[in-house]
Amino acid sequence: MIETRNVSKSYFGVSVLEGISFTADTGAVCGLIGYNGAGKTTLLRVISGMYRPETGEALLDGEAVYENAEKKSRTFMLTEDMYFPPQASLDDMRDFYAGYYPAWDEGTFASLCAAFRLDRTQKIGSFSKGMRRQAGIILAFSTKPRYLLLDEIFDGLDLSMRGVMNTLLADYVKTSNATAIVTSHNLRELEDNIDKIVMIHGRRLGYVGPVAEIKAAHGTLEQYFLSERDIDDAAFAGIFGPERNGGAAEVQT
Amino acid sequence: MAGRSGAARHDVRRQLQGSLGFASAGFCVLLFLIPFSTAGIPGDSIFSVAVTHMQMKFRFIGDDFVTAVQAFAVLYGFAFGLLSFRFVLDQRRASVYFTLGVGRVRLYLNRFLVGAALLAVTIIIPMALSLALNLVALEPYQGMTAAFLYVSAGIFVTAMAAFAVAAVGCLLAGTMPEAVFFSAALLAAPYVLSSAANTFMKHLLWGNPFGAMPFLGDAPAAPSVTDMFSSANPVLFFFEDLEAHRMFYRPLETDMPEKIAPTILVVWVVVVIATTLLGLIIMRKRRAEQAGFASKNPIVTRICAFVPLLFAGALAFDLSAGVSLVFGLAVLVVIFALGILGGDRLLLSARPHAPSIAVRAFLLLVCTAGAVIGYGAYTSLPDAEGVTAVSVSSVGAPSYVGVPALGSSTGHDYYFSAAYSFTSEADVALALRIHGEISDGGRKPLRSGTGDNFETGTVVPYDVSFTYTLESGKTKTWYYDRASLSQLRSLLAFENTEPVRLGRDAVLAGPENGDASSDMLWAREAFTGGDIFLADPTYRSMFSLSIDAENRARLLAAIRADISAQKTEDRYFPKDEPLGILMFTFDGENDVNSFSYHLNNSFVYLDESFENTLSYLNANGLWFDDGMTNSIDPDEVETLIVQPYDPYIGINKPSFPQSPYFMSYLSDSPDDFRILKDFGEKDIVKDPARKKQILSEMRSAYFLSEEGSLVAVKYKSSNKWVYKFWPGAGDSAMNDKE
Numbered sequence: 005m006i007e008t009r010n011v012s013k014s015y016f017g018v019s020v021l022e023g024i025s026f027t028a029d030t031g032a033v034c035g036l037i038g039y040n041g042a043g044k045t046t047l048l049r050v051i052s053g054m055y056r057p058e059t060g061e062a063l064l065d066g067e068a069v070y071e072n073a074e075k076k077s078r079t080f081m082l083t084e085d086m087y088f089p090p091q092a093s094l095d096d097m098r099d100f101y102a103g104y105y106p107a108w109d110e111g112t113f114a115s116l117c118a119a120f121r122l123d124r125t126q127k128i129g130s131f132s133k134g135m136r137r138q139a140g141i142i143l144a145f146s147t148k149p150r151y152l153l154l155d156e157i158f159d160g161l162d163l164s165m166r167g168v169m170n171t172l173l174a175d176y177v178k179t180s181n182a183t184a185i186v187t188s189h190n191l192r193e194l195e196d197n198i199d200k201i202v203m204i205h206g207r208r209l210g211y212v213g214p215v216a217e218i219k220a221a222h223g224t225l226e227q228y229f230l231s232e233r234d235i236d237d238a239a240f241a242g243i244f245g246p247e248r249n250g251g252a253a254e255v256q257t
Numbered sequence: 258m259a260g261r262s263g264a265a266r267h268d269v270r271r272q273l274q275g276s277l278g279f280a281s282a283g284f285c286v287l288l289f290l291i292p293f294s295t296a297g298i299p300g301d302s303i304f305s306v307a308v309t310h311m312q313m314k315f316r317f318i319g320d321d322f323v324t325a326v327q328a329f330a331v332l333y334g335f336a337f338g339l340l341s342f343r344f345v346l347d348q349r350r351a352s353v354y355f356t357l358g359v360g361r362v363r364l365y366l367n368r369f370l371v372g373a374a375l376l377a378v379t380i381i382i383p384m385a386l387s388l389a390l391n392l393v394a395l396e397p398y399q400g401m402t403a404a405f406l407y408v409s410a411g412i413f414v415t416a417m418a419a420f421a422v423a424a425v426g427c428l429l430a431g432t433m434p435e436a437v438f439f440s441a442a443l444l445a446a447p448y449v450l451s452s453a454a455n456t457f458m459k460h461l462l463w464g465n466p467f468g469a470m471p472f473l474g475d476a477p478a479a480p481s482v483t484d485m486f487s488s489a490n491p492v493l494f495f496f497e498d499l500e501a502h503r504m505f506y507r508p509l510e511t512d513m514p515e516k517i518a519p520t521i522l523v524v525w526v527v528v529v530i531a532t533t534l535l536g537l538i539i540m541r542k543r544r545a546e547q548a549g550f551a552s553k554n555p556i557v558t559r560i561c562a563f564v565p566l567l568f569a570g571a572l573a574f575d576l577s578a579g580v581s582l583v584f585g586l587a588v589l590v591v592i593f594a595l596g597i598l599g600g601d602r603l604l605l606s607a608r609p610h611a612p613s614i615a616v617r618a619f620l621l622l623v624c625t626a627g628a629v630i631g632y633g634a635y636t637s638l639p640d641a642e643g644v645t646a647v648s649v650s651s652v653g654a655p656s657y658v659g660v661p662a663l664g665s666s667t668g669h670d671y672y673f674s675a676a677y678s679f680t681s682e683a684d685v686a687l688a689l690r691i692h693g694e695i696s697d698g699g700r701k702p703l704r705s706g707t708g709d710n711f712e713t714g715t716v717v718p719y720d721v722s723f724t725y726t727l728e729s730g731k732t733k734t735w736y737y738d739r740a741s742l743s744q745l746r747s748l749l750a751f752e753n754t755e756p757v758r759l760g761r762d763a764v765l766a767g768p769e770n771g772d773a774s775s776d777m778l779w780a781r782e783a784f785t786g787g788d789i790f791l792a793d794p795t796y797r798s799m800f801s802l803s804i805d806a807e808n809r810a811r812l813l814a815a816i817r818a819d820i821s822a823q824k825t826e827d828r829y830f831p832k833d834e835p836l837g838i839l840m841f842t843f844d845g846e847n848d849v850n851s852f853s854y855h856l857n858n859s860f861v862y863l864d865e866s867f868e869n870t871l872s873y874l875n876a877n878g879l880w881f882d883d884g885m886t887n888s889i890d891p892d893e894v895e896t897l898i899v900q901p902y903d904p905y906i907g908i909n910k911p912s913f914p915q916s917p918y919f920m921s922y923l924s925d926s927p928d929d930f931r932i933l934k935d936f937g938e939k940d941i942v943k944d945p946a947r948k949k950q951i952l953s954e955m956r957s958a959y960f961l962s963e964e965g966s967l968v969a970v971k972y973k974s975s976n977k978w979v980y981k982f983w984p985g986a987g988d989s990a991m992n993d994k995e
Contacts, residue, residue, distance in 0.1 A: 015546055016553050054355040054545050071541075077264060077358025087349035103267025104357045 005030045006051060006151055006183045010060035013046055020046050022207045024060070028183050028200065033173060035194045035215070036187045037229065038204035044187045045084065047204065048153045051185065052081040064151050064183075077106055080149040084156045086140040094124040097143055107148035116142040134160040141169065145176060152176070152184040158193055166190070170197040195225035205232060264358050265367065272341070272371040279340055283333045284379040290326050291383040294319030296390040303394040314398040314514070316504035317387040317408055323503060326412065327496050334376060334416030335444065338423025339436060341368040345540075346433050351548040365540040369424065369533060376416045384409040400514035404502045407517050411495040411502075414525050418491040419444060421532035428539040435551040435561070442564040447490040448483055449564050453571035455482040460574065463700040466736035471720040472914050473663040473674040478722055478736035488521050495522065638689055638696065639725050639733060646726040647688040648676045651757070652719075652748045654828065654918050654958075656859035657820065658780045659760015665913075669853035669922040669980070670931060672914045674720045677756045684754050691747050692723045695737060703739060705905045711964045712743040717904050718914045719745065745917050746962035752825040765817040783841040783859040784813055790840040791874075792852055793885035794957045796923055796979055797972070799849060802879050815869035816861055823866055829918065829960035830984070834887040835862040836871070837880070838921075838957060853922030860920055862958045889952045889970070897942040897951060898969040899983065900930050902961060908935040921957040923977045930967045930980065955981040 006028040013021040021043045028034035038044050049055045051062045053069040053076045061068045064075045088097060094117060102108040117124050120138045122131075128139055137160040144152065154173070158166045174197060177184050185202075188194050195215055203210040210232060211218070215225065222228035295316050296302050303309060303316050318326055344350040354364060388405045426440025458465040468481025487493040498521065505514040552558050566588065573584040651658060655673050662675030679685060706714020721737040721744070751757055764781045789802040789809075804812065816839075820828075842848040842858035854860055863870055874880040904911055911932075919931065927939070942948050955968045965984040971977070 016550075049352070049545075052356045054352060056544070071360050073264070073358045073360045073363070075358075076356060079356065081352070081356050083349070083352050085349060087347075087353050100271065103271070104264045104359065106263065106358075 005065055006034075006185060007063040007066075008047070008051065008060065009063065011047070011050055011057045011062060012059040013043070013050055013055060013057050015046075019207055021050075021057075021204070024204070024209050026202050026209065026212045028185050028202075030065075030183050031177060031181050032199040033177055033184045033186060033197065034200045034202060035198035036185055036202050036204070037191065037194070037225070038210070039233065042204040043207060044204060045155050048081060048155055048185065048187065051151075052076070052079055052153055054081070075151075077104070078150040079153065080105075080144045080147045080151075081153040082140050082144045082155060082157075084159060086136070088128040088136070088139070090129060091127055092129075093127055094122060094139055094142065097128070097139070098124075098146070101143055101147055105147035105149075109146055109148050112148065113142060113146035116145060132160075134162060134165065137161055138165065141172070145172065148180065150180070150182050152182055154184065154186040157186045157188050158190045159188075166193050173197065191225040191229055195219070201225070203229075203232070265363050268357075268359050268364065268367050269371060272367055273375075276337070276340065276371060276375055279337065280375040280379050283337070283376075284382065286329060286333075287326075287379060287383040288386070290322050290329060291318055292386040292390055294322040295387055296394065303391060309395065312507045313395065314505045314507050315391045315395055315401045315404065316506075317384060317391065317405060318499075318503040320504075323496075323500050327415065327493075327499055330380075330412045330415040331419045331444070331492050334419030335423045335440065337372050337376060337416075338420040339427060339433070339440065341372045341420075342424050342427035343433060343436070345427055345543060345545075346430065346436055346548055348549040351545050355545045361540050361543075362537060365424075365537055369420075369536070372420055373417060376420065377413055380413050380416065381409055384412070398505070399512075400505065403517055404505070404514060407519065407522070408499060408503050411498055411522055414522055414529060415491075415495050417529045418494075418525060418532070421529050421536060422491060424536045425532060425539060428536055428543050429554050429557050431547045431550040431553050431557075435557065439557050439561050442560050444491055445568075446560070446564050447486060448492065449568045449571075451482040451486045451490075453567050456571040456575045458482070464696055464735035464737060466722065466734040469736045469738065471674060471722075471736070472718065472738075473665060473672065473720065479734045488524075491525075491528075494525055498522070638693055638735075639727060641682070641685055641689055643728050644685050644689075644725050645728055646678055646680045647685050648678045648722070648724040648726075649688050649691075649751060650721045650723075650748065651675045651677055651751070652745050652917060653752055653757070654860075655854065655856075655916065656780055656784075656861065657761040657764050659757065659763045659778060662779065664779070664856045666855040669851065669855075669920075669924075669929075670915055671854060671856065672916045673856070676722065676724070677751060677754075677760065679751070679754060679756055681755070684751070684756070687750055687754075688723060691744075691750065692735065694747065695721065695740065695744050696735070698741070698744065701739070701741065703905075703910065705903050706741075712746070712962055713741050715742045715904060716740065717742065717745075717917075718911060720914065721745075721748070742917070742962040746960065749825055749829055749960065752828070758821060761820055762817055765813045765820070779856065780859055783843060783857060785809075787841040787843045787858065788845040790842065790845060790849060790852075791879065791881075791885075792838045792840070793836075794834045794838060794887040794921070795889050795972075796852060796921075796977070797975070798881065798884035798886075799852070800879075800881060800884075801845065801849075804877070804879070808877065812870070812873055815873040816867070818869045819867040820861075823864075827864065827866060828862075828958075831862075831864060831956055831958065833864065834955075834957055835864045836867075836887055837863045837874075837885055839863060839870075851923045854920045860958075889972075891945055891948040891952055893972050893974065894948060894952065894970055895973040896927070896969075896971045897948050898927055899940045899942055899951065899966045900932075900934055900969075902932075902965045902967055902982070904932055906932055906934045917961045919956075919959050919961050919982045921979065921981045923979055924969075925977065927969050927971065927978050929978065930969065932967070951983050954985070955983040957981060959984055 008024050008026055011021060011024040012019070024043075024047060036044050036047065046055065050057050051064075051069065053062070053072065056070055061070070063069065064072075064079065067075055069075050069079070092100075098113055102110075120142060122135060122138060122142070128136060131139060144154070152173075157169060157173075161169060170193065173184060173186070176182060186194070186198065198215055200213065201215050201218055202212050205211075218225060218228045222231060295318055296304060298319060301308055301319060301321075303313065344354050355361075359367075384405060388401070391401065422443050423436075423440045426443060427436045430436035430439050455468045458467060459469060466479035467477070467485070468483070469478045471478060483490070483493075487497065498517075501515050502517060547553050570581060570584060570588075573581040651660070651662075655664065655671065658673060658675050660675050660677055662673050664671065664673035666672075679688060701714075701716045703716050703718060704714075706712065716739050718738060719740045721740050722734060724732055724734040726732050764778055765784055766781070789804065789812075790799060791802055792799040838852070839861040840848060840852060840858055841860075844857065848858055861867075861870070871880065900906070904915075915931070942951060951966075951968060952970070955970075959965070959982040961982065963984060965982055968981045968983045970979045970981070972979075
């Protein structure tokens with residue numbers, strides 16, 4: 005189980021998160037959503053032990069994660085822009101991670117590389133964005149983490165790969181009794197594959213609960229998301245094109 | 258599968274693998290700088306007897322490579338530290354490492370230990386190779402092993418100090434450029450602080466000797482502040498010991514290498530350990546989110562701004578107050594511009610930061626205290642009772658300088674720097690009195706005085722120093738890079754003292770008292786071994802005197818006696834022209850054409866008081882009454898040119914001193930004045946009465962501390978111009994201009 009208790013975080017005096025408390029259950033996938041700059045990635049980094057919160061704590065199965073080498077060795081965070089050393093191949097990254105993660109599974113690594121059809125000896129720097137994402141996914145699952153944090157899980161993946169990702173994730177979490185938190189702006193893909201939603205809104209927790217509840221109340225996750233937004237559409241109107249007046253486009257001369 | 262310890266071991270392996278390339282490059286450089294430099298360079302190898310002369314007992318580093326080794330040790334350790342800890346500066350890399358199952362302490366220690374191990378190996382192996390080469394080329398020698406161990410340890414600790422500073426720099430900074438700049442600023446800070454302090458002392462503290470370079474010589478009047486605090490400088494603390502212990506060339510007086518005093522090294526080992534621990538604390542507290550963002554740490558931004566600003570400001574101040582004012586204004590403009598742009602970049606943090614405020618307050622306190630104490634220390638002269646000896650600069654006639662001296666001469670211009678030491682109460686009191694007058698006079702601009710203010714207001718470049726030895730054994734030096742003409746004149750008061758008299762006696766001691774070349778009294782050489790010429794002050798009669806060693810000794814004894822009896826006033830401000838001029842020279846063939854002083858000859862101006870000398874010359878047929886005269890008939894003069902004596906009369910202001918004791922000379926040119934007036938018509942004297950007056954009043958030798966004129970005379974019977982000094986304000990010859 006992943007738990008945050010009253011986590012607050014600020015960057016150089018600017019508050020990013022305030023009083024975030026929720027749990028992500030073992031054997032389940034929790035979706036973390038929010039508008040741009042809401043603090044999703046920051047929260048994931050606090051949970052991964054990378055960042056120290058100003059207040060509160062992040063716990064993995066009841067133990068604080070910050071500077072907890074044992075817990076961190078069972079946690080993998082797939083960041084939006086993962087680091088690969090220049091000139092490194094998948095095999096090189098395998099050499100890197102295998103030594104740091106005690107649960108590293110060579111079989112899983114080989115199987116995933118074959119399934120994704122990625123050349124293990126080719127330099128990752130020559131991969132496309134989507135292929136680099138796939139490389140990260142391979143490494144993430146190969147470390148056999150108990151706690152999996154996936155930031156922008158579908159970013160760079162084509163439609164078919166997104167489906168693969170959903171399947172892999174659901175299977176892994178169930179069979180390994182792991183806990184996963186994922187973030188994505190692709191709410192349609194997300195709502196069918198997660199068990200719980202956590203929404204961050206205005207630095208604070210907006211909603212925590214089962215996806216089914218939101219669907220029951222709003223129809224879809226998208227509709228719920230849009231209903232919570234506080235963007236003024238009128239501010240964008242007419243910046244580049246003719247003003248729109250109801251169903252007609254008024255041309256100004 | 259790797260457990261926690263497995264992950265830590267894996268981290269060490271990864272770090273080693275990642276650092277091997279860089280360490281290998283450093284190793285190759287050190288192979289060149291150490292064993293190759295001492296044994297592999299043709300013409301400078303320890304395998305060559307022509308180099309070792311059987312006296313060199315060991316040499317680990319070639320003579321021309323010491324600075325390079327020191328510099329490389331610093332750069333090597335610095336770069337290695339940046340390389341080892343750069344992962345905290347990149348957001349993506351930091352994301353990886355801070356999420357691994359290795360704690361921050363372990364991450365830090367692993368990198369530190371790998372760095373230390375590789376630095377040690379890549380330093381010790383080249384040193385060991387050098388030791389092996391020495392053993393083969395020069396055979397084992399006492400102290401060789403101790404020196405090898407000490408030098409190796411010193412280079413290693415130097416590299417580790419830079420490594421530790423770079424590590425701290427990375428951990429406090431946000432980006433690699435900021436880390437490089439900040440770490441470099443930290444390493445440079447001791448030098449910048451000390452050199453800036455020295456610059457301000459040089460300009461604001463009248464009498465400051467620290468780092469003050471005399472016009473002659475390559476050693477400062479007193480060690481610079483940078484040198485004094487070199488042991489506290491991470492870049493320089495081992496440099497002196499490196500130079501001292503990296504080789505041993507056996508001198509005659511001992512067969513033992515210089516004793517090793519490892520205190521400074523032990524201190525710096527402690528400093529490195531302390532810095533390492535500091536880095537560990539910073540690592541634990543470091544915010545991972547700082548990666549990729551500069552200017553987020555107020556201490557870093559302030560040091561990054563303060564150190565280069567102080568350095569540049571001191572440089573500007575050294576150039577001139579005006580330049581530093583412009584520089585300061587430019588800095589203010591930049592700061593305000595940054596404020597307008599809304600950037601909290603350098604100095605405009607809106608939030609008070611307690612540690613940085615404390616640091617600033619402390620620095621301000623230290624600077625103020627230092628300035629007050631320093632000012633007080635150097636405006637108060639020591640009490641006479643506490644002084645056992647004082648050394649004072651000499652300004653007298655160079656031919657009689659009886660102490661080791663440095664000198665420079667070009668044509669008829671010359672300058673020498675020498676100091677006599679005085680121990681008697683009276684002499685110490687005299688020194689303190691004169692010193693007090695110079696000190697109270699303050700630093701005056703280099704320029705000419707006018708009218709009644711000429712002597713006191715004309716300030717010229719000159720080396721004037723007073724070094725007091727106190728009862729405690731300590732010495733204290735004051736150095737002045739300029740003096741007024743009246744102050745230079747006041748130093749002539751020492752001419753009557755016992756040490757100066759004894760010095761003169763030593764110069765004129767004669768060849769029977771030993772080989773002149775074996776001592777430091779360069780003024781003695783010409784007296785004891787040079788050709789002797791006698792001329793009258795008009796230079797129309799010149800004679801070469803041939804005397805044997807025994808007679809030379811008698812001549813010098815006579816001169817010695819006469820000079821001892823001569824009054825200072827008569828020597829430097831004579832009322833009459835001498836009866837004759839003796840020149841002792843090793844280059845008679847050329848010197849007879851100019852009869853001008855330079856460092857390799859010596860002159861004696863024989864006035865009526867030189868009874869012993871004149872008596873000797875007459876008695877031995879060496880005086881020629883018929884041919885010699887010290888007066889000139891105006892009718893014999895074709896042209897007489899007068900130029901006011903003014904050190905600043907030329908277009909180029911003097912930046913190098915000239916000794917104030919004028920000695921006459923011959924020249925082929927009418928434009929060969931000691932100080933040349935570049936523009937304007939020559940003042941040619943035509944009036945016979947004026948001519949007669951000048952001819953009778955001009956002098957062959959005179960101490961230029963008062964108003965007067967430089968005179969050039971051409972006889973009708975000669976192509977040469979005779980240069981003399983006409984003392985006194987006199988009437989201007991302007992009315993006689995053509």
